[in-house]
Amino acid sequence: MAQRDPYEVLGVPRDSSADEIKSAYRRLARKYHPDVNPGDQSAEEKFKEIGSAYSVLSDADKRAKFDRFGTTEDSPQDPFFGGQGAGFNDLFEMFFGGAAGGGRRQQRMGRDGGDIEIQLDLSLQDVLNGVQREVTIERLTECDACGGKGGEGGAPPVACQTCHGSGMVSQVRDTFIGRMQTSAPCTTCRGQGWTIKDPCKKCAGQGVAPEQSRVLITIPAGVENGNTLQIPGQGHDGMAGGSPGNLYAHLRVKRDKRFERDGQTLYAAVDATFAQAALGHSVSFEGVVEPHEVEIPAGTQPGTQIAIKNAGLPPLHGGRRGDLILQVNVVVxxxxxxxxxxxxxxxxxxxxxxxxxxxxxxxxxxxxxxxx
Ligand SMILES: [Zn+2]
Ligand SMILES: [Zn+2]
Known part of the structure; x- marks a missing residue:
């Protein structure tokens, strides 16, 4: 989008002072404000353009940039007056995710449960074979006194009387650019759109209460350090019909000093004496879970790599194990x-x-x- 010259938009000379720019902006903004020109599309466009121009000229850095380069690449990202020239209503949409004073978010009463995150430490053996872990976590679980509804005797939430369920309240204010309608989250219901009339005594209206909970987690073979397992529905319970959150297990594979891992391939060092390397010999090497007999051929040089097929790690979704690569270390x-x-x-x-x-x-x- 070509940027119009902001001086031209505000109708001010290039050497205008900050005060002159400000008063030009106020005068034009008052004239073209959408509340003053209801339904007038061109006035709205003009209003946005004025806002955009002012955002450049009221900012010393941006103004200097425009003076030098004839453009300000920053302005399209400006959160308040984007390159499209966002008006004040757009601003509230950005903050509250809906139209100003809007009602996008009041359909459902109640609340979804939050997620729980834990960390699990695994060994290479666990990675090789897969493993099951039972963990004890503190979960917010449905209150049995109110059945998760939050109200005494199981009464469900009711629409907030203050905001009529929208979660937002709008105010009309007189400002320097004219009358403006603004919106803010409702303080009665803290923006939820609903309230609990007579809170359940056991859970204080939360619908959930903390409880120690045991969860059996199945970790498949082949996982990598840093992988995260999602266990759906094992996070905190929601209230009043909200869905439960998920449990996320972050996996940490403990380093095994004997092995270096590269995906399914394992690397390790095997010692051989000078005589064994020179004459050839069979040596024993303890793998991740099983011993391997390694054939060292006569005349093996230090650093020679010997691959043992299928002695590495399995792929995540099942299949043939990778290789174990042994590097011969000739011991002097x-x-x-x-x-x-x-x-x-x-x-x-x-x-x-x-x-x-x-x-x-x-x-x-x-x-x-x-x-x-
Ligand atoms: Zn309760
Ligand atoms: Zn409310």
Whole structure:
């Protein structure tokens, strides 16, 4: 939408003072206000345009921006006078979600129940197999004395006498731009549109009362850290026919130091001695729930990855498990006895290497008595 020059709209020169702009705006707003021109579409358009122009020129930053760039990209988002030039009635719609003084929200008496949120800690085993958890939560549950109606003896809510069920009251005020109709939430019913005439003594008219409640939650296999389960209808009960809220369980999968997870794939490290890596061997690795025999082929290099099929985690909605990827960590011994040193030196010699001296252990270590 092309923005009209706000100076032109208000009919003021570019070097006008803030006061001059304000008085021009007041004069025009009074003239074109919809209450003064009922049913006049063009007056309403004009009124909106005036509001929009004033929102630019009354704001020093926006005015400066317009002076420099000939436009203010901010004005369409302005909550009070949008780019469309919202009038005062639109303003109330924005705040209260209905027409000013309107009756969109009074159809139903009573109240929906709120949601409850909890957190559940899970292990990788839980993720692998799925798990059931029984949790105890404090829920607002229907009051048995009034059957959730809120009134003594089960009397239901009645339409508020002050606002006749709309939840809003309107006032006509005289303002500097003329007579204006404004709306505000009804204070008698706090905007609900209904009241409880004779509140139930047990629940004080709330229709619900807190109660410890046990809920069995089934967590499917394959969930991820940060997933949220929705358990419909297990939140707080509503009152007077309102629907219950939901229970939301936020899942936190505890980190298992031995594994890194990437979706259904698990990564872990498996140790092999130098001899096992060189000669080949079968080593045992404890998976998430079951042991695995891992075949380490002769000549395995450090960092080699060995995949164990179907030893990872299942997908969320069932299916084949992912893989477990083991990275071989060749362990270099940190302590050697004399025999081991001797054998390794012989090994080096027959391999055609210069025999390593064994700086801090073995020969020199023996000479200087450093051995433990
Ligand atoms: Zn009650
Ligand atoms: Zn009311």
């Amino acid at each position: 011994p940190t302590k050697l006895n004399d025999t081991q040193v001797k054998l390794l030196q012989e090994f080096a010699e027959v391999s055609g290497e210069d025999a390593p001296k064994g700086e801090s252990r073995g020969l020199l270590g023996g000479l200087f008595g450093k051995k433990k």
